[in-house]
Amino acid sequence: MNKYQLNILALIFLVPIFASGQIPKDHFIDADDSVERGYKVKPFKQEKEGIYHYAVLSELPFENNCDSNLSEKEQIACSEETLRDFIYPKISSEINFKGNVYVYLSVTETSEVTDVTVSSSPNSETINTLVKEALNTIDFKPGKFEDNVVKSRLWTSLTFPSSSNEIFSVSLEKMKADKNPKYEDYENLLFDATQYIFSNPVYPKGKQFSSAAQIVAFWMNKDTGMGIPIFGEFYEALTNKDKQQFLYVVAMINYGLDQKINHNRILECIPQKGEKYNEREDVKEVQLEAAKILLEFIGNEKNNVPMTSKTKKYYKAYKKGNLEEKLFE
Numbered sequence: 001m002n003k004y005q006l007n008i009l010a011l012i013f014l015v016p017i018f019a020s021g022q023i024p025k026d027h028f029i030d031a032d033d034s035v036e037r038g039y040k041v042k043p044f045k046q047e048k049e050g051i052y053h054y055a056v057l058s059e060l061p062f063e064n065n066c067d068s069n070l071s072e073k074e075q076i077a078c079s080e081e082t083l084r085d086f087i088y089p090k091i092s093s094e095i096n097f098k099g100n101v102y103v104y105l106s107v108t109e110t111s112e113v114t115d116v117t118v119s120s121s122p123n124s125e126t127i128n129t130l131v132k133e134a135l136n137t138i139d140f141k142p143g144k145f146e147d148n149v150v151k152s153r154l155w156t157s158l159t160f161p162s163s164s165n166e167i168f169s170v171s172l173e174k175m176k177a178d179k180n181p182k183y184e185d186y187e188n189l190l191f192d193a194t195q196y197i198f199s200n201p202v203y204p205k206g207k208q209f210s211s212a213a214q215i216v217a218f219w220m221n222k223d224t225g226m227g228i229p230i231f232g233e234f235y236e237a238l239t240n241k242d243k244q245q246f247l248y249v250v251a252m253i254n255y256g257l258d259q260k261i262n263h264n265r266i267l268e269c270i271p272q273k274g275e276k277y278n279e280r281e282d283v284k285e286v287q288l289e290a291a292k293i294l295l296e297f298i299g300n301e302k303n304n305v306p307m308t309s310k311t312k313k314y315y316k317a318y319k320k321g322n323l324e325e326k327l328f329e
Contacts, residue, residue, distance in 0.1 A: 028053055029203065030153065031104040031117035038302065039201060044072075045145075046153075051106065052145045053153050054079045061107040061143035061152045062086065080167060083138075083156040090134035091160070097127040098262060099195050101158045107140045109149045121199025127160070157208070159192050168193060168211035175215065183224050190219050191261055194254035198297050201304045202243055216250055226256045227269035229283040234291055234327050237310035244298065244305065251290035251297075288324055295323070 024041065032040040044053040054060060055072040066078035087103070097120070104117040113135060118128045143152035157167050171189050175181055193212040203209045220228070228249055238244035259265040267282040277283060295318045298305040307315060317326035 028055075028155075029207075030155075031102075031119075033117075039203065050151050051153050052143065052150045054143070054155075056145065057143045057150075057152060058146050059144035061111070061140050061154070062138060077167075077170060079154070080156040083154060084158055086138050087131060087134045087156070087158060090137055091127075091130055091158075095127065095130070095160065097124050097160050099124070099127075099160060100192060100199065101127055101131055101160070102200075103131060103135070103154075103156050103158070105135060105154050107143060107152045107154065109142050109151055111140050111142055113140060115153075119199070121195050123199075131158070168196065168208050168215060172211040172215055175218065183219065183222060186215075186219070187224075187257065188261070190215060190224075190253065191257040194250050194257065197247070197250050198254065198293060201302055202247075203304065213246075216253065219253075220249065226253075226260075226267060227271070227283075228252050229269045229277070229287055232278070232287070232327075234287070234314060237308070237314065239308055239311075242306050242308070244294070244308075244311065247297065247305065248290060248294050251293040252286050254293060255286055255289045284328065288327055291323060291327060292318060 026044045027041050028044065029039050030042045031038060032042075034040075042053075044056045046052070055076045057075075058068075060066060060075075060079055060082075062083065064078065064082045066075060066082065070078060083103075099121050101118065101120045104115070105113055106115040107113055116132060116135065118131050120127050142149040144150065175186060175189070178185075193215040196208070196212045197216070200209060230245070230249055230252065235245065235248060238248055240246060256267050256269070259267055267286055269280070269283050269286055271277045272280075291314065295311075295315050297303055298307055298311070299315055299319075314323065314326060317323045
C-alpha cells in the first residue's frame with residue numbers, strides 16, 4: 001500500500017478523534033463493572049458518592065513530590081508517575097511478561113484500598129496478581145479535597161519491559177517535539193501502542209486511546225523496514241465506518257513487531273523484482289495473523305466495533321479454523 005493511501009486511512013480514523021475532542025472537561029474514563037463495556041465516563045468530583053479524582057485533590061493519598069500549585073493536567077501526570085514509581089520496584093525485573101498493565105483503585109477516608117481493577121495486555125493473571133500485591137505494600141493515607149478528608153480515585157499504567165515507563169499521551173507529546181524522530185528510538189513505543197489498542201474497547205474520545213492511535217498513525221507512512229500488505233478481498237470486506245480497515249493495519253504492525261521484538265524474525269513484506277507480491281510467504285503470514293488478531297478483537301461486542309455481514313463470514317471461518325482457506329481462496 002502506498003503512502004498516500006496510508007495517510008488517507010489514518011486521517012479517516014483520526015478525524016472523529018479531533019472533531020469530537022477528548023472526553024468532556026472535568027471528566028475521566030473509569031473502570032466500572034456495572035456497565036457492559038467495563039468503562040464509564042465520570043466527573044472528577046462525584047460529590048454524591050463522595051469520590052474525588054486525583055486531578056482535583058488538594059492532597060494526594062500517598063507520599064509525593066508534586067507541587068501544591070500544579071494545574072489539574074500537571075497533577076494528573078505527577079500523580080500517575082509517582083504511583084507508577086511505587087509499583088515498578090516491587091515487580092521483579094526477571095518476569096517474562098511483555099505488554100501493558102492498567103491500574104484503577106480507590107483510597108477511602110480511612111486509608112483502605114478498594115475497588116481495585118488491574119488489567120493487562122496481553123492478559124496475564126500472573127502480572128495482574130503481582131501488581132495487586134505491589135499495591136498492598138504502598139503506604140496510602142487519606143486524600144484531601146480542600147480541607148476535607150475524602151475518598152480518592154486513582155489510575156496509572158505500566159509497560160513491561162519499558163524504556164520510557166510513560167503513559168501514551170506523554171510519549172506522544174515528546175515524540176511530536178522530536179525534530180528528527182528516529183524509528184529505532186520509538187519502535188517499542190509503537191508496539192506498546194498497538195498492544196494498547198487491542199486491549200481496550202475502541203473509544204476515540206479517550207485521551208490514552210487517541211494518543212495510542214496517533215502514535216501508530218504517525219509511523220504508518222514512515223520507513224520502518226517492514227511493509228504493510230493491505231489488499232485483497234478481506235481488506236475490501238472491511239469498512240472504515242467502523243474503524244475496521246484502520247484496525248487491520250494496526251494488527252499488521254502489531255504482528256510484525258511482535259515477531260521482530262519477541263521472536264527475532266523480520267517479516268519485510270517488501271516487493272521484490274520477479275516475485276508476485278501477493279504470493280510471498282511473509283505477506284501471506286502477516287495478512288493471516290493480522291486477520292486473526294482483528295477478528296478476535298471485533299468478535300467481542302465489548303470492544304465496540306460492529307461487524308458487517310461480510311466480516312461475519314470471515315469471523316465464522318476463523319472460529320471454524322478455516323480462515324486461511326477463506327482468506328486466500
